[in-house]
Amino acid sequence: MTNKARTLAIIPARQGSKRLPGKNLLLLAGKPLIQWSIEAAQQSRAIDEVLVTSDDATVLALAQQLGVNHVLERPKDLASDIAKTSDVIRHALAYRMQLDNRPETICLLQATSPLRTAADIDGAHTLYTRSGAPSVISVCELEHPLAWCSTLDASHSMKSFLKNLLQEKRSQDLEKCYRINGAIYISEAAFLMKTGGFLSEETLAYIMPRCRSIDIDDRIDFCFAKSILECDF
Structure with a gap:
């Protein structure tokens, strides 16, 4: 097994959603949406540290309350709807490197994928470490x-x-056929800094079930996630 230790989970949570305002703090089964991703990361055996980056002070305060290792206030130029996720990750890594050494592995967990579990993260990370691939991205069947x-x-x-x-x-x-479900992105930090993205010809897919692959972008997605939680899968 390749030794790719010191994995940092980065959870971005931008405030200005146009299609579902305030979605990161909307209550899903009694918990703010972002809390689902934070708790999945904290419960994962593969994650060593969690970092939440946001331009929303309420989100950052909640992350601190939940015991997140690092909370990072995101500058305005990285909080627009045209800001690139790769730039957000670079900003988070630069902050993390100021504290001590750069993590070897980055695990991007989008707050809009609340049904992804710690077991999903562990499974994707196991594929990443055992395969030697530079990155792994979660997918689900169409x-x-x-x-x-x-x-x-x-x-x-x-x-x-x-x-x-x-x-x-x-x-x-x-x-x-399969689609990228937006739930889990894992990569070598060096690879990510060099290429600016997770996807390459050597990237492997981690297959997740459709019932945990909801990516909340609007109210229909949010209602669908609530319905899934009410079902016994």
Whole structure:
């Protein structure tokens, strides 16, 4: 097993969501949305330290209350809706390096993925350490076959669907496709600083179930997450 110790979980939580205002503090099953990710990181055997970066003072105060190792106030230029996640991570790493040595491994946990568990983080980290890959990204199976998807022009003609639909295959006979679910991104810190991202030709996928792959972007996603929690999976 490759020794990739000292893993820092970074949880970004920007204040200015336009489609779901204040979503990081919305109560999901009695807990603020961001608390789900904080607790998953704290309960994970793979995570050594947790850092929350936000431009929201209430979020940072909650993180401190929950015992997060590092809370970082994010500058305005990294809190806009056009700010790059890679720049947010670099800012967090620069802060962390001022304290002592840079962590070897970064685990990005987005606060909008509350149903991801500590076991999911541990599983992805195990794949990362055992494979020797520079990065691992979580995915889940697509909800519908890719053959059922296409683009529409201004006329809304479905000609582009015709080729796939004429194959007349049952959905269960179509090749499985996967999507990035936004829940877990793990990378060597050096690789991340060099490339500015997690995805490369050597990146491996960690497959998560769809029921834990909800990425909350709007109220529909939030209501869906609440419904999933009420079901017994």
